[in-house]
Amino acid sequence: MELVNHLNDRLLFAVPKKGRLQQACLDLLTGSDIQFHRHNRLDIALVKNLPLALVFLPAADIPTFVGEGRVDLGITGRDQVAEHEAIVPPTATTGVEEIMDLEFGKCKLQVQVPEHGEIQTPEQLVGKNIVTSFTNLSEKYFRQLEQKASQEDGADATAKLRTRIKFVGGSVEAACALGVADGIVDLVESGETMRAAGLKAIDTVVESTAVLISSKHPSDPKLVNLIATRIRGVITAQKYVLCVYNVERKNLAVAETITPGRRAPTITGLEDKDWVSVSAMVARKELATIMDQLSEIGATDIFATKLENTRTS
């Protein structure tokens, strides 16, 4: 109870309490120097060095709490935000703002059917049984399909949904084999779960990554901005490395096309007038190719350094 009394003047930031997104979120908080100690089994942790408190919640509930407005910031999947925003009719909690794509937790919410069954297209699922954990998005998806079909055959476009959408909380992929569903709407990352269950994807409802979201009117917009800037700094640091090398002055123009940097490379003169030292930020995923190209033009002493943190614009 005492902890709750400390929350009044603090911005509340919701992070997943378990599951696929949790570890990457905790790493982002560490990289952003958001220091906290979470007591065993407590879902609220006060941040030591900022007027902030972390609230550990199920990823699926975070858009609701942020939408309510009492929790100012949150990290969850875009799929969960889309599911919350698809509530019909919209409620007082819909309308959260996406601040930033966090570029992890990549997956797709897909319509899946038995690999060798009769159903090959989403249209064939109209009027059939669907099992999912994403009932709002599935209803929206099949409503659009049904409306499209009814416009084509001249039927009533406002008719009740004919496709039956049933909620299950997990192991959605088992529903077809158990005879409960003709198709499912479930998340796919590697596709292993889908293939192991003898299913195939026939359409994508939402492509998802983790996102930073905020309420419509956060209590302290300046602090929201500070946290967003820090998180952006960590993500950029993860994406780039600093590449440093020496190159003959006559090859500098080519070198600059290989490593143009974010704004421009830094060029430093060396004691040997014919040579310069170059440093530039390089996308981590392109590093090996860039180092090969630099070697080819005779660059030497090529180093790549991990970035601990960044502030870029």
Ligand SMILES: Nc1ncnc2c1ncn2[C@@H]1O[C@H](COP(=O)(O)OP(=O)(O)OP(=O)(O)O)[C@@H](O)[C@H]1O
């Ligand atoms: N296989 C996956 N690959 C990548 N991201 C995923 C995957 N499954 C889920 N996610 C992302 O992680 C979010 C949370 O899913 P996760 O299953 O980890 O939650 P959870 O809170 O443990 O829920 P549950 O108890 O229902 O499994 C999803 O909304 C999605 O954005």
Ligand SMILES: O=P(O)(O)OC[C@H]1O[C@H](OP(=O)(O)OP(=O)(O)O)[C@H](O)[C@@H]1O
């Ligand atoms: O494409 P893949 O890499 O196989 O991942 C997809 C699986 O991951 C999620 O389930 P999770 O493992 O979280 O378990 P759940 O069924 O209890 O939700 C999702 O619901 C799929 O079943």
